[in-house]
Amino acid sequence: MGAESRYADWIAVDWGTSHLRAWAMRQDKPVAESASEKGMGTLERSGFEPALLDLIGPWLGQDRMTVVACGMVGSRQGWTEAAYGAVPANPMPGRMTRAETHDKRLAVHILPGLKQDNPADVMRGEETQIAGYLASAPRFDGVICLPGTHTKWAQISAGEVISFRTFMTGELFALLSTQSVLRHTVGNGWDETAFAEAVSDAIARPEATAARLFSLRAEGLLHGLGPAAARARLSGALIGAELAASRPYWLGQDIVIIGATGLASRYQEALAQQGLAPRTIDATEATLAGLTTAWRTLEEAVT
Known part of the structure; x- marks a missing residue:
């Protein structure tokens, strides 16, 4: 299957502790979505690639597909640990961690989380949502609240996460x-x-x-x-x-x-x-916007 006839340009993945969600993307638009309960907490390290392939297999051709993933997939217990960036920091740094894969069709890039030394705190996944919002509101100066199992409050200024709890x-x-x-x-x-x-x-x-x-x-x-x-x-x-x-x-x-x-x-x-x-x-719109920002960073790096 040639690159010009691929079903998707790239694949966005949000991989949490209990759930896995993936989207086939054409530029910044999702054209298909799939989900499973194979979250990080249910998998051994060797199980991440098969879990992903079960979900996105129908979207793959013969060419290598770029996959951009955020969330607990990059934790110490995840597929590959993606080191935290220390605040104050841009929520979407240029660096990503490449996960080792056996299937040569996959090029999996994992986004890092953010850490705060005092008081000690960490986030994985929420930084991608913050980056997604800032992509449309780059001059925002204030606070972003991200409710969930572990709710985050992040202070934002000049495009950076200054602190969070x-x-x-x-x-x-x-x-x-x-x-x-x-x-x-x-x-x-x-x-x-x-x-x-x-x-x-x-x-x-x-x-x-x-x-x-x-x-x-x-x-x-x-x-x-x-x-x-x-x-x-x-x-x-x-x-x-x-x-x-x-x-x-x-x-x-x-x-x-x-x-x-x-x-x-x-x-x-x-x-x-x-x-x-x-x-x-x-939250889903913000996640996709953040993952799209990361994908564009990858695209710019190879062009």
Whole structure:
């Protein structure tokens, strides 16, 4: 199959701990998408190339295909470790790490993450989303919030990540709602009022978070607190405590939220209560924009 008839110009890959997503790209436009649950956490090092080929095989011809990957695929437990860049830093540095492959049709390039020495912190994958947003807003000066299992707050100035902090809010919510005593109280559904009140209470008194969490169980037993309200209050208590701790990042700042629609909207609502007007950007769009920026860097290096 000649280069002129290839299905895709290159392949974009977002490889997290629990999921793998790939897109066949024509320049900056995806023409096909595929996903699997073969995340980094499920694979031995020898399993990465087969997992990728299972997903992208139909997009390959005989020519070598450029694959640009971000996320946990570059971690110490991943396919090939991609060294962290130290902040302050451009979120999209020129260097990438080439992964060793047995299939000669693959040229896999892995993006590095970012690290911060004091306080100690790391990110992998979020830097690509930040770079994707900055590609369309190069003069942005403010804070980017990236909600998720481990939510990131990144201070941006002059096209660089100056500092960042990570909060395990999403993971805490998952653990508390499914593996703690609160699993008997928290259910499905949502209560907007309960969420807003919980955010307000947590920001006002974050030191009372642990007691406030157990009160959800007690209110379920004594006063019939419903599962939807309990879920919203648990989320609000954790996000509110996070906002109290991250206040130096967001107070008085221009804020952009990059995340999945549901979770991003929770953060948007919580910040709006504080008189802010954050803008939201879809996480997938930001990821693809960042990976495209990296691919263009590779293309420019060989032309």
